[in-house]
Amino acid sequence: MTHIRYRSFTTFSIYADFLALNLSHWATYIYGAGYYGSHTDLITYVILTNVCWPLAACATGLYSITGITDLKRMMGAVVRAVFGLVILQLLFIRNTGAGYLPAFILWDSLYFSILLGCGRLVAHIVVRLKQQHDLFKQNIVIIGNDEFATEVARNLKENDTSYVVKGLFSNGLLKHTRDYPVLGRITDCISYAINHSVSEIYSTISPKENKDIRLIAETAEKHFIRFRFIPDLRRYLPRDAHIEDYIDEAMPVVSLRTEPLASLSGRIIKRTFDIVFSTLVIVFLLSWLVPLIGILIKLTSPGPVFFRQIRTGKHNKPFYCYKFRSLKINDAADIRQVTRNDDRYTPIGKFLRKTNLDELPQFFNVLLGQMSVVGARPHMLKHTEDFSRLHPEYMVRHFIKPGVTGWAQVNGYRGEITAEEQLVKRVEHDLWYLQNWSLWLDLRIICRTATSMFGNCENAY
Secondary structure: OOOHHHHHHHHHHHHHHHHHHHHHHHHHHHHOOOOOOOHHHHHHHHHHHHHHHHHHHHHOOOOOOHHHOOHHHHHHHHHHHHHHHHHHHHHHHHHHOOOOOHHHHHHHHHHHHHHHHHHHHHHHHHHHHHHHOHHHOEEEEEEOOOHHHHHHHHHHHHHOOOEEEEEEEOOOOOOOOOOOOEEEOHHHHHHHHHHOOEEEEEEOOOOOOOOHHHHHHHHHHHOOOEEEEOOOOOOOOOOOOEEEEEOOOOOEEEEOOOOHHHOHHHHHHHHHHHHHHHHHHHHHHHHHHHHHHHHHHHHHOOOOOEEEEEEEOHHHOEEEEEEEOOEOOOOOOOOOOOOOOOOOEOOOHHHHHHOOHHHOOHHHHHHOOOOEEEOEOOOEHHHHHHHHHHOOOHHHHHHOOEEEEOHHHHOOOOOOOOOHHHHHHHHHHHHHHHHHOOHHHHHHHHHHHHHHOOOOOOOOO
């Protein structure tokens, strides 16, 4: 079985290795042997090692999934990968005549080996703790009416010790066993999952076999419980389904959608970017812009500089969202959307909203971990309640943190929602982002947001 949860460590290791590689260059230049070549040669050397490292790492199997739990194999791959990189470095020096001393290469390789080995050791310890400690274990339940469901439970338990199979739900066809008790009928599954902190539900029954399955899947996602099918693919394949993994060759695991941010590495990368980016915005932009806009708001209308409103966050948890106040003080702020020619605008309020400047204080929400730089825009609690009734997949957008900007916004789906089609398009774009997230996509959305701030967006008001 290719372990779903161990893949995150592999992806994270790739980023960490490049960081370690360049830190070793810096440490060698500052603290190691002296460097007597030109700066051009040094830059070329850094670029070459960054290009050659993934080749050496992949050739030695450093990024194999099973290597994470096999410490001996993992450290052996580290040694082989660094040795391969050293060979490439020596070839570079021989062919270019760059002014490096052999000691420079040795110190560079030593620093890199130490950083690389420590990183792998930490990853190994984290995996072991995850396997052994109850804090990292996840409760799951199985839905099924035949022995295939029991076989699924057994395979999950044997192949991933972070899973705790609480039991099975069946319409009376499965027998109760000590290891895998039958907890009730299929319709009892959701209430049990909500009350017993179940994080995932696996079903061996298709919606065609039991009409309750589709409703259970939709309800599960509304309560942030991931629902996964383990179907016979010869019989059906849901339109939006995604083959996520294999318990073994005969048991494909089908998820309702791809989720790059469900992995630990994805969440770490996104959170690190959020902290760095929001800190830069706060220090270099908001440090002087907040007093300036604050003075303008105070001079043009009575009331506070900031507007604070409870909005829906990740996993439907409410939080206080901050904005520059763009409307006059009014009693309908928490229930009424802003319209094109709203009579509540302050003298500079329309300009703030059209340019998105009113959203800038939300970078404090990002730094606090309540929001992300990019994500689905957070809505008022009343609108979340209303929209969740209108669109069956609306709550899925809350699997991730809300964003200061988002894929829907840069594609023109922003502002007031007056028709169901507008809601459908916005949710469609938010779910596309959830399923296709990458750091490069975030950077692309940020760039498009920046260039559109003073553009002519029809829905910017």
